[in-house]
Amino acid sequence: MTVEKGGRRRWLWGGLLAFAVLFAVVAATAWWVYVRPLPLAASSLEVEVPRGASALEAGRHLARQGVGVEPYAFYLLARFSGGGPIIAGYYRVEHGLTMSALLDLLRRGERILETITIVEGWTLAQMRSAIDRHPWVEKTLVGVDEQTLLSAIGAEEALPEGLFFPDTYVFDRKTTDLVLYRMAYRKMQEELLAAWQARDPELPLASPYELLILASIIEKETGRSDERGKVASVFVNRLRRNMPLQTDPTVIYGMGDSFEGKLLRRHLREDHSYNTYTRGGLPPSPICLPGRESLWAAARPEKTDFFYFVARGDGSSEFSRTLEEHNRAVARWRRGRSAP
Numbered sequence: 001m002t003v004e005k006g007g008r009r010r011w012l013w014g015g016l017l018a019f020a021v022l023f024a025v026v027a028a029t030a031w032w033v034y035v036r037p038l039p040l041a042a043s044s045l046e047v048e049v050p051r052g053a054s055a056l057e058a059g060r061h062l063a064r065q066g067v068g069v070e071p072y073a074f075y076l077l078a079r080f081s082g083g084g085p086i087i088a089g090y091y092r093v094e095h096g097l098t099m100s101a102l103l104d105l106l107r108r109g110e111r112i113l114e115t116i117t118i119v120e121g122w123t124l125a126q127m128r129s130a131i132d133r134h135p136w137v138e139k140t141l142v143g144v145d146e147q148t149l150l151s152a153i154g155a156e157e158a159l160p161e162g163l164f165f166p167d168t169y170v171f172d173r174k175t176t177d178l179v180l181y182r183m184a185y186r187k188m189q190e191e192l193l194a195a196w197q198a199r200d201p202e203l204p205l206a207s208p209y210e211l212l213i214l215a216s217i218i219e220k221e222t223g224r225s226d227e228r229g230k231v232a233s234v235f236v237n238r239l240r241r242n243m244p245l246q247t248d249p250t251v252i253y254g255m256g257d258s259f260e261g262k263l264l265r266r267h268l269r270e271d272h273s274y275n276t277y278t279r280g281g282l283p284p285s286p287i288c289l290p291g292r293e294s295l296w297a298a299a300r301p302e303k304t305d306f307f308y309f310v311a312r313g314d315g316s317s318e319f320s321r322t323l324e325e326h327n328r329a330v331a332r333w334r335r336g337r338s339a340p
Contacts, residue, residue: 037096041066044094048173049106051088055079058086058106067093067102074099083107090173113170118184120166120291121219123253127164127289131180136173141181152178153185157209162216162286165191188212191292199299204239215298216286220249223315228293230319232301234309243307245276253287310334 047065049058055078059071077099078086086103089111093102114136118127132142141149146160157163164184171180195215196208205211214235222231235245251267252259254274271278274287290298306319308326312333320326 035098035100037098038093038102039068040093040095044092046090046092046112048090049086049088053086053088055086062093062102069099069102074103078103087111111172114173114175115168115170116180117168118164118166118289120294121223121288122166123288124161124164127166127184131177136175137171137180138174138176141177149181153182155185159285162188162212162289164188164289166289166291188289191295195292195295195299198296200301203299203301204236205298210282211295211298212290213282213286215290215294216288217245217247217249217283218297219290219294220253220288221247222317224317225293227317228297229300229302230304230306231309231317232297233304234306234319236301237305237307239281241307242280244278244280245282247276250274250276250283250287254283 045066047062047067049061053061054075056071056075059069059074062069062074063071081100081103083103084107086106087109089109091105091110092112093105097105114134116130116134116137118130122130131137132139141152144152150157150160155163164181165188167184167187169180169183171183192208192212196211199205199211203211205214214232217235218228218231222228235247238245248263248268251274252263254272255267268275268277273279274283276283304319305321308320308323308329309317310320310326310329310333311317318329318333320329
């Protein structure tokens, strides 16, 4: 009986020891697989997790891109650790990252983001060129005509010029150009509506689109924040008097590719729909992408009795009330002499 009891104890202690050894091996293996820093092909890697990839597929993609992760172990960790789904995109993986930390990174969606800046005063053609050249934009609309572009973004306007808000846009790599156009279009709709709703009730404009047209002219006429309200007042005062706007940027825009860098007197006499010397009122569309300051200047222009202005040559303008004052200002500044 005593011998049997001793044997049982030995078996019991032996089993416990074997279990302890097994547990230690499993724990060490778990640490080795899940807790140790992942070996990388370089000190820092940019990797892609494709759209729709499962945890196992994501693990395989990561391994192929130089991350020392065992795909099935990665799948098991994702399957049994809880948490949200893996988010597709491009990620930066740094040296020292563990498998658990990598999984957390992918679940948080801390992706590499790109930016594109659309500059105030650009034309739509310049915006399209910038988007077409961006290396991380997926191109789907390169070379399409204006009506196709309008249809793609869901716009009801007849012409696309001026419909996109100039700003810096942040996006995931391989975002389509369509997404960017839609973002910029919706942003312009929001900004335009806000300016329109806050407009001067006596403004001689019939619609938000007319405000957008006026804002685009202001954007092209001055880059100075302190003068936008005065420039706006000149055009609003002229509209109220049914005077032609007589603004060079609209003429230049209407000339298109035929403009060679210098506006001549004969160009001001050549009639076309954007020639605000030969035609009254606003041109048929915006002439550029106006920014927020120009939208608000058009909506709430300063109260002045100015009807004319001329560039001084230093970025500022001289404003005049009468044609006689204006002619004197033109003579001063265009002959290179300073004002008295």
